[in-house]
Amino acid sequence: MNEKTSGSDYILEMENVSVDFPVKGFTAFLKRQKISAVSDVSLRIEKGQTFGVVGESGCGKSTLANTMIGMVKPTAGRVTFKGKNLFELDRKSFKKTRRDMQMIFQDPFSSLNPRFNVHDIISEPLLIRGDATEEEMKARVVELLELVGLSKDDIDRHPSDFSGGQQQRIAIARSIILNPDFLVCDEPVSALDVSVHAQILNLLTEIQEKLGLTYVFISHNLAVVKNICDRMVVMYLGKVMEGGSAKAIFDNPRHPYTLALLTAVLDTDVDKEKEEIILEGDIPSPIDPPQGCRFWQRCPHAMEGCKNVPVPEVEIERDHYVACHHVNGFPDTDLPEGYDRPVKTEEAERKDKSHPLKTEESVESKTDA
Ligand SMILES: Nc1ncnc2c1ncn2[C@@H]1O[C@H](COP(=O)(O)OP(=O)(O)OP(=O)(O)O)[C@@H](O)[C@H]1O
Ligand code: SF4
Numbered sequence: 001m002n003e004k005t006s007g008s009d010y011i012l013e014m015e016n017v018s019v020d021f022p023v024k025g026f027t028a029f030l031k032r033q034k035i036s037a038v039s040d041v042s043l044r045i046e047k048g049q050t051f052g053v054v055g056e057s058g059c060g061k062s063t064l065a066n067t068m069i070g071m072v073k074p075t076a077g078r079v080t081f082k083g084k085n086l087f088e089l090d091r092k093s094f095k096k097t098r099r100d101m102q103m104i105f106q107d108p109f110s111s112l113n114p115r116f117n118v119h120d121i122i123s124e125p126l127l128i129r130g131d132a133t134e135e136e137m138k139a140r141v142v143e144l145l146e147l148v149g150l151s152k153d154d155i156d157r158h159p160s161d162f163s164g165g166q167q168q169r170i171a172i173a174r175s176i177i178l179n180p181d182f183l184v185c186d187e188p189v190s191a192l193d194v195s196v197h198a199q200i201l202n203l204l205t206e207i208q209e210k211l212g213l214t215y216v217f218i219s220h221n222l223a224v225v226k227n228i229c230d231r232m233v234v235m236y237l238g239k240v241m242e243g244g245s246a247k248a249i250f251d252n253p254r255h256p257y258t259l260a261l262l263t264a265v266l267d268t269d270v271d272k273e274k275e276e277i278i279l280e281g282d283i284p285s286p287i288d289p290p291q292g293c294r295f296w297q298r299c300p301h302a303m304e305g306c307k308n309v310p311v312p313e314v315e316i317e318r319d320h321y322v323a324c325h326h327v328n329g330f331p332d333t334d335l336p337e338g339y340d341r342p343v344k345t346e347e348a349e350r351k352d353k354s355h356p357l358k359t360e361e362s363v364e365s366k367t368d369a
């Protein structure tokens with residue numbers, strides 16, 4: 001979402017953020033290789049909202065989240081939290097700011113120290129901050145246990161005494177003990193039994209309402225994202241393919257990748273009448289990806305040039321951005337100066353006739369716009 005970022009309603013803003021990881025060794029031409037985990041991502045997150053990040057495994061969701069909370073330094077770009085550039089803060093200010101940003105992980109058991117009891121796990125951040133007495137810490141732990149649906153009698157037990165869902169409740173209690181404003185939930189239910197998914201999601205929603213938290217919600221599960229997210233991005237191989245209001249994206253998905261993800265989810269009502277789009281091939285390597293569209297190898301509508309021509313993000317409707325050269329989605333006037341639209345091959349033209357986005361209505365409405 002390459003919109004201009006400013007304004008106090010945004011708790012976190014990313015501007016043209018890229019993260020490259022070095023790869024050992026060189027190519028045949030002695031060029032150093034790198035993994036492009038996140039590339040040129042711009043987004044902004046409103047206070048009190050839930051921001052979704054979706055995409056297949058390895059597309060850069062966790063790297064993006066770790067960059068948001070300052071755990072991974074971007075190779076390029078800027079991350080602003082509450083108006084301050086996170087990577088320009090001195091050590092003391094960074095430490096203080098980090099207390100306002102917390103994270104919960106996919107696998108609660110590995111995020112909890114098995115040798116600690118519940119009291120010590122939950123109160124550890126408070127102990128490290130060093131400004132609470134023993135009694136205050138205990139009282140706060142009891143308060144949080146009740147908030148997350150556990151009992152004060154659980155305080156001396158160890159993580160292995162609990163089910164996965166209960167362990168995630170402990171992890172949630174720990175994550176909010178310092179009263180953060182911003183919580184990243186990295187696949188918070190995907191390692192748990194399906195029967196407890198709804199309970200944990202409801203708990204997160206209740207806590208958000210009570211404490212006024214802002215969430216970043218990372219998930220493979222589009223149905224969940226649809227239910228709980230206000231705004232979102234769909235990522236593929238480190239790039240944002242589509243972003244903006246979750247309602248706009250689910251009501252009117254425009255990117256071929258989003259559409260493939262949505263038509264694969266049979267229990268959403270997004271594409272009841274549309275056939276499932278099966279993407280061929282695997283996700284390509286993020287090592288030195290193409291300059292143009294990173295989705296071109298798997299896109300059923302790739303055009304000559306999609307591989308090489310950079311794809312701008314275009315706002316196709318209010319708060320709905322798409323990065324695709326697909327001709328029906330974008331009238332010529334929408335392309336920024338300096339970008340030539342790729343030319344369609346005969347093969348692409350043939351495939352395009354069956355493109356689920358190509359309805360007379362959509363072509364007309366875009367052309368009239
Ligand atoms: N510390 C690291 N060093 C080198 N490469 C990394 C590092 N962290 C992530 N990567 C690579 O960056 C890419 C993005 O990884 P990331 O973990 O962000 O993806 P993800 O979308 O969270 O995947 P998943 O859904 O499996 O959790 C992957 O190719 C991954 O191998
Ligand atoms: S049509 Fe081209 S730009 Fe659009 S998703 Fe397919 S390969 Fe990418």
Ligand SMILES: [Mg+2]
Pocket residue numbers: 061062063186
């Ligand atoms: Mg991840």
